[in-house]
Structures are given as structure tokens and as C-alpha cells.
Amino acid sequence: MENFKSGFVALVGRTNVGKSSILNELVGQKIAVVVNKPQTTRTTIKAIVNRKNSQIIFIDTPGIHKPKSKLGTTMNDTAWESIPDADVILFVVEGVSNEIGKGDQMILEKIKQANKPTILIINKIDLSTKEQVFKLIESFKDEYHFKAIIPISALKKPEIEVILEEIEKNLKEGPAYYSEEEYTDQTLRDIVSEVIREKALKLLQDEVPHGIFVEIQKMKKSKTRENEPIFNIEAVIYCVKDSHKGIIIGKGGQMLKRIGTYAREDLEKELETKVNLKLWVKVKEDWINNDLFVKKFKKTD
Ligand SMILES: Nc1nc2c(ncn2[C@@H]2O[C@H](COP(=O)(O)OP(=O)(O)OP(=O)(O)O)[C@@H](O)[C@H]2O)c(=O)[nH]1
Ligand SMILES: [Mg+2]
Secondary structure, X not given: OOOOEEEEEEEEEEOOOOHHHHHHHHHOOOOOOOOOOOOOOOOOEEEEEEOOOEEEEEEEOOOEOOOOOHHHHHHHHHHHHHHHHOOEEEEEEXXXXXXXXXXXXXXXXXXXXXXXXXXXXXXXXXXXXXXXXXXXXXXXXXXXXXXXXXXXXXXOOOOHHHHHHHHHHOOEEOOOOOOXXXXXXXXXXXXXXXXXXXXXXXXXXXXXXXXXXXXXXXXXXXXXXXXXXXXXXXXXXXXXXXXHHHHHHOHHXXXXXXXXXXXXXXXXXXXXXXXXXXXXXXXXXXXXXXXXXXXXXXXXX
16 A cells, blocks of 8 residues: 655645635635635635545645735735745646746746746636647746646636646655644634625725725524524624725615625525624724734734
8 A cells, every 4th residue: 555645735826816716626615715806815725635545735825916015915925935835836827828927937936946846737728729728838848847737727627636646646755634624724713704705805896805804703603583593693894994984885785785695695505504694894094004914814834
């Protein structure tokens, strides 16, 4: 029998290329939120896959982008730091052009410096032609000795087994660091607050979503009058200024109601119970440039 292997695998890449979508596919459940807007993931998220002969610990990271706030800088730092810390790197790019873009080139330089086993995932191939993908593969091949280059579409039944096998090949012998029941470092509170933030991100426009964070103030199980279990959740959506507060609440409270309903429906599915969700909106003036606050998004382990 083969010896047991384990290791940390970082998903890195520019913002919005589909890292979190791929993470969710790899572990077979929704752990990280996915939104068609840049800078969705704010900190590292661990998700664990247990296989017969290995334990793979995935680390989803914030997408690398041009930072416009202290939060953005912290997010970028987190992503950069994950590269030298990983045993294997999954470098995710979008297959929508046939050339390597500037952002990807920067990340590539860091990967070259780290000189770790790296697998290139070319995502979103449903949006490109075979020719484009082929040219992109050739360009990347000239740049680095990737262990494998795997074109996928995270939205259309990606070949997860191929990716997992390729990772396993590149892991070293090691113990299972986590017990089988532990599949993520996200607490229930983290997941609930991220689901609410995801809905706000999806429904709000322009710069409003980038200044939002959600704080869960109460999460308590009780029974309804019909004796059915129900989760009572109270949360505050913080934003950076008064005008944003107005937008989040909306005319006659319409927007907040939509965010609440949308989040509740999703939470009821995730938690498999009825949910009573109460939301408030508060202003925390320019928190995205406040060191004390931004520090919360920096993970030390
Ligand atoms: N067409 C298409 N869209 C995809 C694919 N994979 C992901 N997306 C979409 O791309 C958007 C961004 O996906 P995410 O998974 O949030 O991207 P991310 O890289 O984690 O983004 P950040 O956390 O902001 O760095 C979402 O709207 C996804 O549905 C794909 O294979 N094809
Ligand atoms: Mg993400």
C-alpha cells in the first residue's frame, strides 16, 4: 500500500477568476461565497478533502488586484503570503484571452521565486475557443515548469478527480492533520455572515458592496408555535458612509427586505431548518481604511 500523504494547497490568482467556485467544487459543498464582482473573498478559507491515501487541505485566498484601501492591501498581502506557505499551488487563471495578462504575469513571478510544485488551472473555458485555450497553454508552458495544466469550467462539471489526483501526486508523505469531521475552518457564524454578505454583494451596485461587513449579533435555536425548530439570527450590515446606508435600506426598506429574504432562503437550505433573520444597517465611517478593523481580516495561522 502507498504511504499516506498530506499537505496544504493554495488557490491563488487574480480576483474574480473563479477560485472560490473551484474550491466549492473540489470539496463538494459550498464553503466560500461566489459573486460576479471583484474582491469577494476577503481572507483565507480552509477546506479539507479526505481521500483514501491522502488529506488535502485547500486554502482559498483573496484575489490579487490593485488595492484602493487598507482592506485591499491586507487582502493582497494575505494572498501573496499564501504562496511560499503552500506545499502545492493551484494557480487559477481565466481562459478568456490567448495572452498572459499583466496581473497573471506578476503572480507568475512570485510562483517562480517560490519554486513550488504548481498546477495551472485555466478556468472559464466555456467562454473561450479551443484555439485561445491552446495558445494560452503554450504561452504558460514557456514560462514555468507546471506539474500540469488543466483547462476547466467550474460551472460545467469540472474534472475534479483529475485535479485531485494531480495534487496527490505532488504531495509529500505526511499525517492527516485534521479529523474527518472537520471539513473547514469556517464556523457556523462565519458561514452565516458570509451568506448575508454574498446576497448584499449580489444585489448592490458600484462601490457600496466593497465597504460592507456583516456582524452576527445573535444566533439561537428555538421552537415555533407549531413546535418546529427555528434559528433566530440577528445581524448588522456595516457600511462606510451614510449615503451607503440609505442605498442598502432602500426606498421604504425594500432593498434590505430583498437582501434578508434572499439570505434567509439560502440559510434555510444550508442549516436545514427554518430561519428568522433580522437585519440592521449601521455606518462605521471608512472602516476599510481603519487598521484596527482591517486587522480582523488577517489570519495568522
Ligand atoms: N462562465 C463561467 N463563469 C465562472 C466560472 N467559474 C466561476 N465563474 C463565475 O465567476 C465569478 C467569480 O467567481 P468566484 O469563484 O467568486 O471568483 P474568485 O476568484 O473567488 O473571486 P475573488 O474572491 O473576488 O478573488 C462568479 O460569478 C462565478 O459564477 C466558469 O467556469 N465559467
Ligand atoms: Mg473568492
